[in-house]
Structure formats: structure tokens, C-alpha cells
């Protein structure tokens with residue numbers, strides 16, 4: 001079958017690597033270090049697998065970069081893109097003009113999102129979506145006469161993108177150190193990471209405590225200065241940090257108490273990843289705005305945007321006049337055509353229900369069993385995201401495990417063993433994480449978890465040989 005066929009790629013790996021090193025600056029990459037060993041050249045994808053230029057097959061546990069929800073090689077998406085390119089490859093939405101796929105996609109997003117959402121603003125990426133959020137929430141308060149109600153509260157170790165506003169909203173210190181960030185008016189509170197802050201507490205107690213940091217920050221800044229709180233339902237790039245069940249309802253209560261806008265960054269959690277269309281539905285919260293990207297088009301073509309709830313849309317539309325914001329590619333017809341076909345597939349194949357009722361619980365059972373491995377302190381899933389913590393020495397209580405010295409980069413060592421073993425699993429510090437395509441079958445989940453275990457064994461043997469354990 002197509003899934004098993006190995007790409008006979010007509011590429012000269014060495015030549016591509018040399019050109020890559022000479023000219024291509026990669027995102028979030030030490031270019032000099034990469035040039036010393038060369039990039040892996042990815043040439044083909046089919047289903048849940050990708051192939052490199054040497055013909056090696058890898059099970060893509062990261063769905064590309066959290067986006068390939070319907071899997072690789074969907075001919076109907078490429079057909080939809082091809083047809084739209086021939087019909088109308090581009091037109092803008094600035095000149096009192098619109099295009100059919102953008103309108104149809106906006107209506108489709110309204111249909112599949114919670115009832116408070118009736119409007120959509122399109123962007124080209126998740127970062128641009130979050131930049132849009134910053135301008136939109138500040139304008140929302142300005143229009144109502146609350147000038148200066150501009151502060152947005154986010155969290156340490158959050159990821160909201162790489163533009164000036166996106167990286168400022170994010171809570172990555174390594175990003176803030178470069179380029180003079182965060183921009184003014186963005187502040188951060190601690191993340192709801194039980195393993196980090198929950199010692200001596202139940203997860204439920206810790207969830208309430210982590211949410212109380214929001215109230216503390218609101219009081220510190222002044223409630224009349226705070227425009228919004230933003231969070232990923234489950235932090236993705238921060239290492240798949242799944243908050244305790246008490247966290248989000250308490251955040252909602254605090255936002256309601258002070259009248260501040262609640263923004264869910266659904267760039268990863270949206271489009272079925274947690275077994276609901278949106279992650280905020282999984283946690284039972286009612287955001288005023290939601291950022292989306294990635295899964296909206298399964299990454300086939302770049303697309304992002306903001307779902308704007310009635311509370312904000314009513315003010316912007318009724319009182320706002322021109323909103324002086326937008327991108328050339330807002331509502332790009334080809335991207336919207338790809339997204340429409342992608343969502344049609346998700347609906348036709350009932351992938352959201354499948355993850356919630358069948359494959360999500362199956363992945364949970366299989367993945368969480370990895371916690372018996374000598375290197376694994378804890379293993380958790382939520383829908384189709386999962387993470388495990390590598391520890392030097394296990395203990396019955398996770399808070400008593402002995403962590404690896406962070407300078408050893410054990411996660412990176414483990415990630416390399418995963419690659420060698422045919423498995424893409426991402427390392428975030430000492431956490432190993434996955435976000436596999438939503439199309440995975442039980443057999444494929446078995447294969448995924450078996451591969452992870454084999455590669456954990458290889459990592460353990462390697463660490464033992466190096467005297468690190």
C-alpha cells in the first residue's frame with residue numbers, strides 16, 4: 001500500500017544538506033551546530049509516516065508540528081487546492097471584496113464552534129492570530145471608554161507564537177532574552193504544572209492555587225487595567241502541560257468576577273486534538289476569543305485566525321468603524337479551500353468523536369503504561385497529546401523522583417534515539433512529548449507505543465554506558 005512504499009527520492013542528500021547549510025536559516029535553530037552534521041531531508045509523507053531522502057521511514061508522533069490532524073497524503077485536499085488555484089489563486093478582502101471559500105469557511109467555523117462565536121478574522125498563522133488578539137482586545141476596551149485597560153496576563157512557559165506580540169504573550173525566557181521582549185502591557189503568572197509546583201498537594205488543590213495567581217496578578221496590576229487573560233487549554237510547546245481539572249473553571253470564575261476577557265489559544269488544541277472541536281470545550285470554559293491555526297487546514301496550506309465571540313464582535317462592529325488591521329493573506333482563497341476540505345474530512349470520518357470515545361482512551365491506556373519504564377517518572381495523555389518525564393531515579397511519588405541535571409540534555413539524547421528508531425518524539429527539557437495525527441488506528445497506536453518503549457530502552461542503555469544513571 002501507499003503507506004508502506006518507501007520514497008525513491010531523486011535527491012542527492014549531501015548536495016541538499018550543503019545548500020541548506022549555506023543558505024537556509026531554520027526556525028529556532030543553532031545554524032552553526034546544524035551545519036556541522038547536516039539536516040535530515042524529509043521528502044515524502046503518507047498517513048502517519050514520513051520518509052527522509054535516504055529512504056528511512058519515521059512514524060510522525062508530532063503530526064508535523066502539531067498540525068497534520070488528518071494525516072499526510074490526502075488527495076482530496078490537494079485536489080481542492082488545485083481547483084481553487086485554477087479558479088482564483090488569490091484575491092484580497094480589503095477592497096469591499098470577498099471570496100467564496102473564505103465566506104464558506106467563516107460560516108463553517110461558526111457552525112462547529114461554541115454558540116458565542118459568530119465571527120471570524122483570518123490570518124496566515126497562529127502568531128498573527130495572537131497579534132490580532134492583542135489589538136482586538138485593546139480596541140474593545142478603548143471603544144467602551146476604558147482607555148488604558150490594555151494589560152494582558154499570560155503564563156510562564158506558554159507559547160503563543162514568534163512575532164513581537166506572540167513571543168511577548170508567550171512565557172519563554174529564551175525568547176524574551178532576544179529582541180527586547182516582552183513588549184509593554186504583557187505580564188505573566190506561573191503555569192499550572194503539577195510536577196513543578198504541586199509537591200505536598202493534590203492536583204485539585206494545586207489547580208486552584210495556580211488559578212489564584214491570576215487573581216493576585218489582577219489585584220497587583222489593578223483590575224481596571226487588565227484587558228484579558230490568555231492561555232492554551234493544554235500548553236503544547238511548553239511540554240504538554242495538562243492542567244489539573246480544577247484549574248480552568250477557576251480561571252473562568254476569576255475572569256468573570258473582574259469582567260476581563262478570556263482568550264483561549266486553540267492553535268494546538270483546536271480541531272479535535274482533545275476529542276472536542278476546541279480544547280476549551282474539553283475543559284468546560286467559555287472563552288470570548290479563540291486563536292486557531294494548524295489543525296484548521298491540517299497544515300496543508302498556512303492558515304490561522306481568530307474566532308470572535310459576540311461580546312467582542314458586537315462592540316467592534318457596532319461602535320468600531322474601521323479596524324485598522326489585516327494581512328494580505330487574510331482569507332486567502334486557496335488556504336480556505338484547503339481548510340474546508342480538511343474540516344469536511346474530519347466530519348466525514350468522525351475524527352473528533354473517534355479521539356474522544358475510542359482512540360483517545362486507547363492511547364491513554366497504552367501510553368500511560370509507559371510509566372513502568374525505569375526512565376519514566378510519569379506519563380500522561382489528554383486526547384491526542386501526551387507527555388512523559390524522564391527521571392534519573394524513580395520514586396512512588398512523582399515529587400520524590402530524582403530529576404536529571406538539566407545541563408545533560410537527556411531529552412535530546414532520548415530524542416536522537418527515537419529518530420534512530422524510526423519515531424518522531426519531541427524533547428522539551430526532560431519531557432518527551434507527542435501529538436500524533438488524529439487518524440491513528442489501534443494498531444498504529446500499538447506500533448507507536450512499542451517504538452517509544454524500544455527507544456526508551458536504547459536511551460537507558462546509552463545513559464548507563466555514559467555513566468549518567
Ligand code: PMP
Pocket residue numbers: 066124125126127128130159160161162232236237265266267268293294304
Ligand atoms: N499558539 C500556539 C499554542 C502554538 O502552539 C503556536 C505554534 N506552535 C502558535 C501559537 C504560533 O503559531 P504559528 O507558528 O503558526 O505562528
